[in-house]
Amino acid sequence: MPAGANPGRPRLSRSLVLRSAVAVADGGGIGALTMRSLADALEVKPMSIYHHVANKDEVLDGIVDIVFSEIELPAIGGEWQPGMRRRAASARAAMRRHPWAIGLVQTRTSPGPATLKHHDAVIGTLREAGFSVEMTAHAFALIDAYVYGFALSEATLPINGPETVIEVAGKMMDQSSPKDYPYLTEFSIEHVMKPGYDYGREFEFGLDLVLDGLARLHRRGIGPRHT
Amino acid sequence: MPAGANPGRPRLSRSLVLRSAVAVADGGGIGALTMRSLADALEVKPMSIYHHVANKDEVLDGIVDIVFSEIELPAIGGEWQPGMRRRAASARAAMRRHPWAIGLVQTRTSPGPATLKHHDAVIGTLREAGFSVEMTAHAFALIDAYVYGFALSEATLPINGPETVIEVAGKMMDQSSPKDYPYLTEFSIEHVMKPGYDYGREFEFGLDLVLDGLARLHRRGIGPRHT
DNA sequence: TCAATGTATCGTACTTAGTACGAAAGAGCT
DNA sequence: AGCTCTTTCGTACTAAGTACGATACATTGA
Numbered sequence: 001m002p003a004g005a006n007p008g009r010p011r012l013s014r015s016l017v018l019r020s021a022v023a024v025a026d027g028g029g030i031g032a033l034t035m036r037s038l039a040d041a042l043e044v045k046p047m048s049i050y051h052h053v054a055n056k057d058e059v060l061d062g063i064v065d066i067v068f069s070e071i072e073l074p075a076i077g078g079e080w081q082p083g084m085r086r087r088a089a090s091a092r093a094a095m096r097r098h099p100w101a102i103g104l105v106q107t108r109t110s111p112g113p114a115t116l117k118h119h120d121a122v123i124g125t126l127r128e129a130g131f132s133v134e135m136t137a138h139a140f141a142l143i144d145a146y147v148y149g150f151a152l153s154e155a156t157l158p159i160n161g162p163e164t165v166i167e168v169a170g171k172m173m174d175q176s177s178p179k180d181y182p183y184l185t186e187f188s189i190e191h192v193m194k195p196g197y198d199y200g201r202e203f204e205f206g207l208d209l210v211l212d213g214l215a216r217l218h219r220r221g222i223g224p225r226h227t
Numbered sequence: 228m229p230a231g232a233n234p235g236r237p238r239l240s241r242s243l244v245l246r247s248a249v250a251v252a253d254g255g256g257i258g259a260l261t262m263r264s265l266a267d268a269l270e271v272k273p274m275s276i277y278h279h280v281a282n283k284d285e286v287l288d289g290i291v292d293i294v295f296s297e298i299e300l301p302a303i304g305g306e307w308q309p310g311m312r313r314r315a316a317s318a319r320a321a322m323r324r325h326p327w328a329i330g331l332v333q334t335r336t337s338p339g340p341a342t343l344k345h346h347d348a349v350i351g352t353l354r355e356a357g358f359s360v361e362m363t364a365h366a367f368a369l370i371d372a373y374v375y376g377f378a379l380s381e382a383t384l385p386i387n388g389p390e391t392v393i394e395v396a397g398k399m400m401d402q403s404s405p406k407d408y409p410y411l412t413e414f415s416i417e418h419v420m421k422p423g424y425d426y427g428r429e430f431e432f433g434l435d436l437v438l439d440g441l442a443r444l445h446r447r448g449i450g451p452r453h454t
Numbered sequence: 455t456c457a458a459t460g461t462a463t464c465g466t467a468c469t470t471a472g473t474a475c476g477a478a479a480g481a482g483c484t
Numbered sequence: 485a486g487c488t489c490t491t492t493c494g495t496a497c498t499a500a501g502t503a504c505g506a507t508a509c510a511t512t513g514a
Contacts, residue, residue: 011462012462034499034501035500035501035502036499036501044463044464045465046464046501046502047464047502047503048462048464050503051463052462055502056500056502103333103334106329109384116408117407119408119411120407120408120409121410123410123414124409127410127413127414133414133417136414138429141377141426141430141433142373142429142436144376144380145372145376145377145379146372146373147376148376148379149371149374149379150372152332152333152379153368153371153375155333156333156335180340180344180347181343181344181347182347183348184343184347184350186354191360191361199368202369205369206369209444210440212440213439213440239491261472262471262473263470263471263472272493273471274494274495278492282472282473
């Protein structure tokens with residue numbers, strides 16, 4: 001089989017490689033993303049990929065940056081609260097579309113351009129809204145931690161949906177009596193297994209509390225009590 | 228070489244295997260934890276491990292649960308705020324001791340006994356402090372997201388210390404002018420690269436804000452404004 | 455049109471890691 | 485000592501990342 005056996009396929013490029021990698025990870029989880037599976041998705045042989053990325057690490061860095069590029073940036077100079085709210089919602093949506101991303105963030109310490117642009121916009125929005133440098137640092141750390149932390153919690157949850165809750169509860173019961181975890185059991189029965197339950201709804205509550213708290217401090221220009 | 232070539236070594240056990248796995252991951256990162264490196268650490272041949280754990284996944288589940296077991300539990304029935312504060316600090320400390328853990332949490336969806344016990348204690352503390360089921364759900368999600376999110380941010384940061392900041396800044400400058408990220412650049416110079424900078428200090432600020440906000444709502448028995 | 459040259463693609467093969475299978479070595483009991 | 489259960493191990497297969505060098509292709513200038 002000669003090399004040109006696949007004529008219709010467009011030429012490879014770094015961007016195409018990375019976008020395909022995102023698609024593969026979306027489809028089968030990060031574990032399903034191997035250089036070989038990626039090659040298959042691209043209708044190419046594995047080694048062809050290496051002319052566009054140095055190695056798999058670069059692929060992983062690249063797809064994390066793609067996810068960041070999907071997050072809506074707040075408008076620098078606009079109202080900070082709506083801006084933060086929308087970027088938080090957008091960030092969470094991106095993490096839900098690509099649940100593997102949050103787990104990758106931890107390992108990848110070399111941020112791509114989209115990631116940097118993202119941070120720049122958040123900091124800029126706060127600064128232009130009158131936050132001091134110190135207060136910007138506080139707010140940035142807090143909002144980031146909350147948003148990514150919530151995304152992490154959501155990603156950790158067994159695939160969303162009520163039937164999974166039952167599965168987990170089942171596994172819990174398998175190895176231990178409900179007596180070992182009385183509050184957790186009560187909580188599961190009284191809340192989690194109720195019909196309308198949706199963990200995602202908690203996102204708004206926490207975000208409101210965080211932003212309200214920051215707004216209060218911003219108005220007064222002081223920090224909260226330090227115990 | 229007969230099987231008994233290593234006489235002094237204590238017999239393997241699931242617990243010993245898992246504790247060694249934690250040590251290996253602490254030493255070289257999660258990437259350094261392979262069944263073979265673990266076997267070396269145990270002074271055993273790789274396949275010996277499989278009599279005590281089913282596979283590597285079980286090892287990973289196990290070490291995550293060990294990390295959870297190191298987190299101080301709040302005293303159910305005690306004051307909720309100091310309880311939450313201490314468990315948050317303790318959780319963060321555990322994540323700093325084992326930076327690989329936060330990245331694992333995302334993939335491991337089958338919680339171990341320590342993890343369940345931990346959740347049970349947190350929920351119990353809130354319930355006994357008079358939180359409604361709904362409010363407990365809010366508080367639980369919020370505190371968890373913040374604590375793990377902060378741990379994730381901290382783990383993502385290039386290894387703590389001032390010289391690393393310079394490295395990162397250097398890489399940033401390499402591929403792009405400071406003009407592309409003006410606010411980020413200003414922020415780095417004005418804040419991050421200042422002598423006394425310590426990202427970890429932000430933890431207290433956010434935690435205070437979160438707990439204060441929850442306390443306020445708990446006192447009034449209502450939710451924050453919903454936009 | 456065709457050869458020259460740089461680029462893209464690929465085949466082969468080496469290495470590391472997880473682990474299936476069954477054998478061998480201990481350990482405890484009779 | 486002999487039996488049996490438990491623990492440890494040797495061998496080997498498979499999947500995955502990727503080094504190396506070869507081959508095919510596209511572009512360009514004559």
